[in-house]
Amino acid sequence: MIKSLLTIIQKNFKTLGRSKFSLIAIILVPLLVILITGFAFNSSGLSGINIGVYSDSYSNLTTEILFSLENQSFIINKINSEQDCLNSIKRNENQICIIFPGNLSKQGNSDEVRFYVDNSRINLAYSLVHEINSKISTTSSSIGQSLAQELISSLNSTKTSLSSQNFELEKLKSGVQLIVANSENNLSFVKIENASSYLILTQNLTSNLTNSTSISTNINETLKILSELNSTLLSASNKLNYLKNQSQNIKILLDGVSNKFNLMSAEVNKVNIVNAENIASPIKIKIESININSSNKSYFTPTILSLIALFGSILLSSTFVLQERKSKAYFRNFITPTSDLTFLLGNYLTCLIILIAQFILVWIGITFILDVSVLSVLSSISLVLFLSLSAFIFVGMFIGYLFKSEETTIFAGVLIATLMMFFSNVLLPIETISGQFKKIALFNPLVACDSALKKIILFDLGISKILTEIYILIGFFVAFAILSYLGRRITKRML
Amino acid sequence: MDNELIQFKEVTKKFGKNVVLDSINLTIPEGKIIGIIGASGEGKSTILKMIASFYTPTKGEIYYKKKNLLKSRKLICKFFGLSIEDGSFYEKLTVKENLFHFGRLYNVKEDILKKRSEELISLVGLENAVNTLAKDLSLGMKKRLDIACSLIHNPTLLILDEPTSDLDILLRNQMIHLIKKINSHGTTIVLTTPNLSEIEELCDRIAILFNEKIIEEGEPSRIKSKYHAKNLNELFNKIFSKRERKTYQESTIKKSRLKLLNKEESLKKSLISDKEKFYSLFEKKDFGEDKKNKKEVKND
Numbered sequence: 148m149i150k151s152l153l154t155i156i157q158k159n160f161k162t163l164g165r166s167k168f169s170l171i172a173i174i175l176v177p178l179l180v181i182l183i184t185g186f187a188f189n190s191s192g193l194s195g196i197n198i199g200v201y202s203d204s205y206s207n208l209t210t211e212i213l214f215s216l217e218n219q220s221f222i223i224n225k226i227n228s229e230q231d232c233l234n235s236i237k238r239n240e241n242q243i244c245i246i247f248p249g250n251l252s253k254q255g256n257s258d259e260v261r262f263y264v265d266n267s268r269i270n271l272a273y274s275l276v277h278e279i280n281s282k283i284s285t286t287s288s289s290i291g292q293s294l295a296q297e298l299i300s301s302l303n304s305t306k307t308s309l310s311s312q313n314f315e316l317e318k319l320k321s322g323v324q325l326i327v328a329n330s331e332n333n334l335s336f337v338k339i340e341n342a343s344s345y346l347i348l349t350q351n352l353t354s355n356l357t358n359s360t361s362i363s364t365n366i367n368e369t370l371k372i373l374s375e376l377n378s379t380l381l382s383a384s385n386k387l388n389y390l391k392n393q394s395q396n397i398k399i400l401l402d403g404v405s406n407k408f409n410l411m412s413a414e415v416n417k418v419n420i421v422n423a424e425n426i427a428s429p430i431k432i433k434i435e436s437i438n439i440n441s442s443n444k445s446y447f448t449p450t451i452l453s454l455i456a457l458f459g460s461i462l463l464s465s466t467f468v469l470q471e472r473k474s475k476a477y478f479r480n481f482i483t484p485t486s487d488l489t490f491l492l493g494n495y496l497t498c499l500i501i502l503i504a505q506f507i508l509v510w511i512g513i514t515f516i517l518d519v520s521v522l523s524v525l526s527s528i529s530l531v532l533f534l535s536l537s538a539f540i541f542v543g544m545f546i547g548y549l550f551k552s553e554e555t556t557i558f559a560g561v562l563i564a565t566l567m568m569f570f571s572n573v574l575l576p577i578e579t580i581s582g583q584f585k586k587i588a589l590f591n592p593l594v595a596c597d598s599a600l601k602k603i604i605l606f607d608l609g610i611s612k613i614l615t616e617i618y619i620l621i622g623f624f625v626a627f628a629i630l631s632y633l634g635r636r637i638t639k640r641m642l
Numbered sequence: 643m644d645n646e647l648i649q650f651k652e653v654t655k656k657f658g659k660n661v662v663l664d665s666i667n668l669t670i671p672e673g674k675i676i677g678i679i680g681a682s683g684e685g686k687s688t689i690l691k692m693i694a695s696f697y698t699p700t701k702g703e704i705y706y707k708k709k710n711l712l713k714s715r716k717l718i719c720k721f722f723g724l725s726i727e728d729g730s731f732y733e734k735l736t737v738k739e740n741l742f743h744f745g746r747l748y749n750v751k752e753d754i755l756k757k758r759s760e761e762l763i764s765l766v767g768l769e770n771a772v773n774t775l776a777k778d779l780s781l782g783m784k785k786r787l788d789i790a791c792s793l794i795h796n797p798t799l800l801i802l803d804e805p806t807s808d809l810d811i812l813l814r815n816q817m818i819h820l821i822k823k824i825n826s827h828g829t830t831i832v833l834t835t836p837n838l839s840e841i842e843e844l845c846d847r848i849a850i851l852f853n854e855k856i857i858e859e860g861e862p863s864r865i866k867s868k869y870h871a872k873n874l875n876e877l878f879n880k881i882f883s884k885r886e887r888k889t890y891q892e893s894t895i896k897k898s899r900l901k902l903l904n905k906e907e908s909l910k911k912s913l914i915s916d917k918e919k920f921y922s923l924f925e926k927k928d929f930g931e932d933k934k935n936k937k938e939v940k941n942d
Contacts, residue, residue: 475731475733478726481696
C-alpha cells in the first residue's frame, strides 16, 4: 500500500512539475502576495491623510495644532466654510473634517473641536479619529500640564513667601514681646509708685517751710528728691524713645509683610483657571458623522455591491472562457468568418446578462431585506455597475485566456479578486497602505466602484462628482478588453 | 492545371525553430478527393490547417482559385469546411443546435440554414439523434456530426483530418461511403489518414510527405506505376526503404508517442461513455430517446 501511495504522490509531483504555470501559480503566487502585502502594509499608522479644516478665526493654538498635525504627515486643507468641509469628505477629497472654534485658547474653551467623519468607512473613521485625537490630546495635555504647572508655581511661590513672612511675623512677635517687656521693666524702673512718696516729701517740705525749722535740710532733701525724679523722668523719656523706635521698626516690618501679601495676592490672581475641567481637558472634542440619516446597512451596501460585482464577474467570466477554450468547438470557432472580436463581445455580453440578472436579485434583496432604497439613484448606480461589471468581466476573461487548467484559473481568479479586496477599503483603510502601493491601490477598480457607489448611495452625489472613478473603470474596461483580445489570439496559437 | 482550387507555392511552416514543412508545392484540383500520405508528425495536419487558414505559412503563399488566401482570409474561409480528428463541436448542444450555431457563425440565412441542416442530418444519418446532446452520441455519430458541422455552410472544399481514426471496420466503411457521397455532390475533399487502403479506395490524387517535403504528387496509379508497386502499401514500402524507414521511425517516434497517448485517452473516454450509455439503457424504464440512440449505436 505504501508503495502505491508513494507512486501516486510521485506521479502527482511529476505532473504538477510539468505544468509550469500551475506550479508557479500555486507555489510562487502566494509568496508574491505575502511580499506585496508585506511591502504595502509595512507602516503602523495612517499616511497621506487629507484633513479638511475650518475655523472662523485661526487662533495661535489652532495654528499650533495644525502645525503638529502637518508634522505627522497629515495633509491639511483649509476650507472656506463648514459645509464645504463636510462636502469634501463626501467627495472623498478629505478623509476627515475638523471644525475648530474661533476662540480656541490655552486658557480653556467652552466650545468643542468637532470632528466630522464618514461612518461608512468605519475602519478608517475611528482609527483616524484616534490618530488625530491623540495628536490633539498631546497638545491638550501639554496645555493642561502648563496650566497645572502655573498653578503649582503660584502655590510654590505663595508657599515660599508665606514661610518668609512667617519668619518676619516671628520677628514682629518677638519685637512686640520685647516692647511689652521693656514697657514693664521701664515702668518699674521709673518707679512711678514712688511718686506718692515724693509727693509726701513735697508736702512735708511745704509744711516744713511753714514751720521754718529745718528748711535747709528739707530743701536739700527735696532737691535730692527732685533730682532723682528728674533723672527718673529722663530715664523714662529715654525708654519711651526706645519704645517709639521699636514701634517704628514693627511698623516697617508690618509694611513689608503687607507688601509681600499684596505680591502673593497678585501672583495668585495671575492664575486664570476658572474651573478644574480646564486643567483636565483644556480642548474639548466632539465626534460627529456626516452620514446623519444612514444606518450600518446603508454603509455596507456599496461595499456589498462592489464585492458581488468583483467576485461574480471575475469567477464567472474566467470559468466561462476556460470552458469555451476546453470545448471541442473552440477550434472550429477560429476557422469561421466570425471575428475574434465578435466572439469576445459575445462572451462578454453573456456574462454581463447573467450578472445583470444577478444584480436584479441583489437589488430586490437590498430594497426589501436590507430596506435600503436605491430607486432614486438607480440610473447612476446602473452606470457605475455596468462599467464595474464590464471591467471585472474582462479581467476574468483575461485570466481565463491566461491559464490552461480549471483549478489554476479559479485559483488565479480568486487570488486576483482577493488582492483587489486587500488593496481597497474593504478590509483595511487604503490609507494604511504605504508608499507607491497606495498610489497604485487608488487605481484599483474595486476602490473606484466602491467609492462611486458610496458617493451615489450615501451622499446623493451626481455623475459629475464621480468622474474620476468612471474614468478609472473605463480605463480598466478598455485595457482588459484589449488584453483579453490578445489573450484569445495567443490561445489560438496554442491549439 | 485549369481547375485548380488550392495551390501551395514554396510554403514553409516553422513552429519556433522546428521546421515542419519546407518549401512545399501542392495543387488541389476542384471536385476531386486528395489524400495526403505521411507518417505521424510529418506535417499532414499542418497542411490541412493552413488550407483552412488556421495557420499562416512562415514563408510562401497559398492560393484559392488564384486568390491569395492570406490577403482575403475572411472572404475565402467560408468556402472551406474542416473536420479534425477529435471533432470540433459543443458537447452540451444537441445535433441540431450545433448545426444551427455553426451555420449562423458562417452567416447562413435562417431559411437556408433550416433546409441545409435537415439535408445534412439526413446525409450523415443522424435523423434519430437530432435532439440528442452531442456528448451522448456514440463515437461514429460524433464523427458524422463533426462532418455535418463542417458542411453546414456548403463549402467547396472539405478538409478531413483522419476521419476514420478510432472507428471500427463497420463505422469506417460508413464513413468512406459518406465521404464519397459528399464528393458526389461536387465538394472537393482533402484528407489525411494513416490507412493507405482507404486512400487507395477514396482518392483521385495523392501527395506523399516525407522529411518536411512533398516528394510525390499525382494520381495514385501514375505514382504506383512509377515505383512498380501493386498498391499504396507496397509503394510506401518502396519509397521508404528499410534504412530510411528506420531513421525515419527513430526521428518521429517521439512525436508519435504523444499523439498515440492522446488517442488512447480519447478512445478510453469514448469507451467509458459508450459503456455507461449501454448500461443506462437497461436501467431506464422509458426508452424514448435512448432507444433511438441504441438503434444508432447498433447501426454504427
